[in-house]
Amino acid sequence: MNRYGFILFLLFALILSGCMSPDAEAPRGTEAELEKERRTQIEMVFNTNLEEERRILSIAYPIFKANVDICPVFGYATGLYVWNKYNFERKNRSIAKRTFNIGETLQIKHIMPDSPAERAGLQIGDRLVSLNGKDINKGRYAERDYYKDLRSIYRDEKINLVVQRGVNMIPISMVRDKICGYGIKYSQKMEINAFADGYAVYMQRGMYRFIESDEELATVIGHELAHNSMLHIDKFKWNSSIPIIAGIAAELANAFYGTDIDTDSIDTLQGYTRLIYAPSFEREADYVGLYMIARAGFDTSKSANFWRRMSAEHAGESGVDVEFLNSHPSNPDRFISLEKAHKEIMHKKRHSLPLLPKMEEGKTLPLVETPYVRKGGMR
The missing domain is CATH 2.30.42.10 (PDZ domain)
Known part of the structure; x- marks a missing residue:
């Protein structure tokens, strides 16, 4: 050990000697007892995760099955x-x-x-x-x-x-049952989040723990399934690509024609494009998702209040999470829209009308002429 190392060792020893220690002697377990308890706790984790996954899949299955006729892709499930x-x-x-x-x-x-x-x-x-x-x-x-x-x-x-x-x-x-051709996956991440990627619905454990009932769980699954079924991911990618294409065109014009088109604002334009359409996609997913869970027999009366609680969850010390608000409808707008959608669904149920969301003129579900089979999806 060199001189500096020896000095550091002495300093560390002095610090330790000056620290205060507990006065009571808590009982300690033996190695065998500790190993037994470790196994018990791991078994608890296994069983808890298994039950949570089973519940998510069991709620999702009838939703995927009930909406196969309005999904753009379908699969066969056992x-x-x-x-x-x-x-x-x-x-x-x-x-x-x-x-x-x-x-x-x-x-x-x-x-x-x-x-x-x-x-x-x-x-x-x-x-x-x-x-x-x-x-x-x-x-x-x-x-x-x-x-x-x-x-x-x-x-x-x-x-x-x-x-x-x-x-x-x-x-x-x-x-096998014919169902919507998307998968559903459960993650142990504790973030309060669920999302869709065009191929599957993803539920995170933080969101699962936030949910209080089967109807709320169905609400989240229906919302994410609607994102996939309404082709939001594809639309979002296309909208995001337009400013990029414009940027490439501007660069080419600058290079070949000596123009002075400002390309620094392309990233800003891309961000604005996302902000313009993201809340609309979320509102559509709320609306179509509510129909999807109603078609599977779930009660939609408490769905609006669930999203109200979600909005409160995203509130911070300085107000509401900016990123959340940028990509979602305003809280009052979302709540009122969902309440009206619920009343619309109840009206159709009372009058034995088809449980289908209103579409723009010339648009029908599914959003492709012939739904195609996707390999995979729910099992």
Whole structure:
């Protein structure tokens, strides 16, 4: 140790000696007790996450199914989700095996209510043996390979499974449900957020914990599904690209014709383009999403108040979160619009009118002439 290192060591020792320590002696656990408690807490996390994911998927399934005729893409779903031990981190696989009796073989993780899987009598924990006569892989990539095999037959409504339950091999034939062709994914992030990307609906745990009822959960899922179904992501990309194209044209004009067109404002123009249309897309997603959950049998009477609570959540010390307001309708506007949409839906229900949102003249749902099949989506 050199002189400077020795001096630093002495200083650190002096600091420690001068620190005050606790006076009471709290009891400590043994290594065995600590390991047992660690396992107990990990099991609690596993079971909590499993139940939260099951609830989200179970609420989403009837919404995706009820709105297949107004979605621009559709898929075929069995209503079952699978997993094996490789869905867990290596350090926790032994705990997962003990908790769920899970190993190399794929087994059923979730079964959606009123789905082909439920109607066929499949059960949580059934182990998958074959799909349409082809053996289902085991091991690290089993889940990926299984869904790949499903995508290869994505146009076939009917499929045949063999599952193992105990010592019995059980053949199962299912006619799959036709549903909106988007996925739904649950993230453990604690941000109060949900979003759509044109391919799936994403729910974050922070949003899930903020939600207080099944109707509120349906409201969020319907809103994000509406973003996808109304092609907002594609429209948003197009709107954002127009100023970029203008910027490229300005650069070319400057280079070839010696003009002096200001290109520094292109980024600002792109930002303005987003701000002009983002609130309108959010308002449309609120409106169409409310119809989507009503079509699936959910109560829409409390949806407006949920978004009111969301607005309050985004309020800060200096008022309301600027980024949130820039991309969403104003709070009163949003609440009143949703209240009127709810009344519109109730009027149509009372008079047995089709539960379809009002569209601009010449526009109908879905927003493509013929809905096309997307490989994937809900399982």
